Amino acid sequence: DADVTQTPRNRITKTGKRIMLECSQTKGHDRMYWYRQDPGLGLRLIYYSFDVKDINKGEISDGYSVSRQAQAKFSLSLESAIPNQTALYFCATSDLVRGEAFFGQGTRLTVV
Amino acid sequence: AQSVTQLGSHVSVSEGALVLLRCNYSSSVPPYLFWYVQYPNQGLQLLLKYTSAATLVKGINGFEAEFKKSETSFHLTKPSAHMRDAAEYFCAVNPRETGANNLFFGTGTRLTVIP
Numbered sequence: 643d644a645d646v647t648q649t650p651r652n653r654i655t656k657t658g659k660r661i662m663l664e665c666s667q668t669k670g671h672d673r674m675y676w677y678r679q680d681p682g683l684g685l686r687l688i689y690y691s692f693d694v695k696d697i698n699k700g701e702i703s704d705g706y707s708v709s710r711q712a713q714a715k716f717s718l719s720l721e722s723a724i725p726n727q728t729a730l731y732f733c734a735t736s737d738l739v740r741g742e743a744f745f746g747q748g749t750r751l752t753v754v
Numbered sequence: 755a756q757s758v759t760q761l762g763s764h765v766s767v768s769e770g771a772l773v774l775l776r777c778n779y780s781s782s783v784p785p786y787l788f789w790y791v792q793y794p795n796q797g798l799q800l801l802l803k804y805t806s807a808a809t810l811v812k813g814i815n816g817f818e819a820e821f822k823k824s825e826t827s828f829h830l831t832k833p834s835a836h837m838r839d840a841a842e843y844f845c846a847v848n849p850r851e852t853g854a855n856n857l858f859f860g861t862g863t864r865l866t867v868i869p
Contacts, residue, residue, distance in 0.1 A: 646797075675856070682763060684844060684861040685798075700856075732797060736857070741786045741805065741848040743857050745797040 645669045648733050648746035655723050655753055663718045663749050665733030674716040675743065676700075676708060679730040688731075691716055723753040758847050760860035768868045773817075773832040775863045777845030780826060786848040787828040788857065789819055793841045801843070804828060815839070840867045 646667045655661050667674065672693045677685040687700030689708040697708060705727060707719045720727055730750050734743040761776040779785060786805045790798040802813025809821040815838075819830045828845060845860040 677859075682861060684760075685859040687856060687858075690856060734798075734857075741850070741857075742788060742800055742803055743798075743846075745790075745799075747797045 644747065646733055646735055646744055646746040648731075648749050650749060651747065652750045653752070655751070657724055657753055659723050661720045661723055661751070663731055663733075663751070665716045665718070665746060667714050667716075667733075667735045667744075669735050669737075669744060670713075671735035671737055671744075672713065673736045674710065675734040675736070676706075676716070676718045677732045677734065678702065678727075679732060679748075685732065688718065720751075720753075723751075725753045727751065728753050758845050758858055758860040760843075760845050760863050762863055763861065764864050764866065766866040766868060767835045769837060770834050773830070773835045773839065773865065775830040775843050775845075775865065777819075777828045777830065777860060778826050779828060779845075779847045781847060781849045783850055784823070785850055787819075787821060788846040788848070789813065789817070789828075789830050790844045790846060790859075791815075791841050792844065792862075798844065801830070835865075835867045837867050837869065840865055 649664045675690045676688040679685050691710045709717050733746040736743045757780050759778045788803045789801040792798050802811045804811050804821045812818045817832045842862050842864045844862050846857045
């Protein structure tokens with residue numbers, strides 16, 4: 643089983659709909675992240691969490707919200723989806739000491 | 755402010771040729787540096803990392819990178835390209851500043867290997 647699991651893997655939704663992307667991890671890391679990937683822009687940080695009670699905005703948090711339900715679970719919500727939120731979304735966890743991130747397989751979201 | 759610059763969004767090499775993917779960073783303190791690879795329809799996989807030990811770092815699949823503080827660079831190389839190396843490569847920096855400790859990514863370089 644994957645260490646970082648994202649669901650769903652693919653989703654098509656309509657403009658204005660609320661959608662939640664879920665992430666769970668078995669690595670035991672405290673730190674979890676949500677990134678979005680767009681062609682030519684690399685990965686940009688949306689939100690990050692250092693523990694269950696610590697949530698922080700990243701570079702591009704507008705239009706998104708998150709919930710850290712447990713150490714192992716970190717979900718990303720789009721309250722009212724818009725077409726320019728069409729992207730590939732990645733969840734990641736990291737180890738404080740080594741600093742490297744471990745990524746899920748990604749969720750491809752299309753907003754029509 | 756920390757940033758990562760990858761020169762060249764697309765690089766093409768012939769099979770068997772040298773691969774050189776460039777990465778420059780800016781950081782106010784010596785950072786941790788990473789190279790990740792993304793194969794089609796997959797997540798990001800760590801290739802190698804620099805965490806203030808040896809400046810020449812060897813990674814998986816025959817890749818290596820050298821940290822050069824004077825040039826603020828961390829270029830990725832492989833002596834001989836294989837078809838399976840075709841992928842997108844991302845350089846990332848962890849600036850290690852208090853309160854941050856997040857990864858900042860470059861915009862990626864897509865490597866094409868020509869038979």
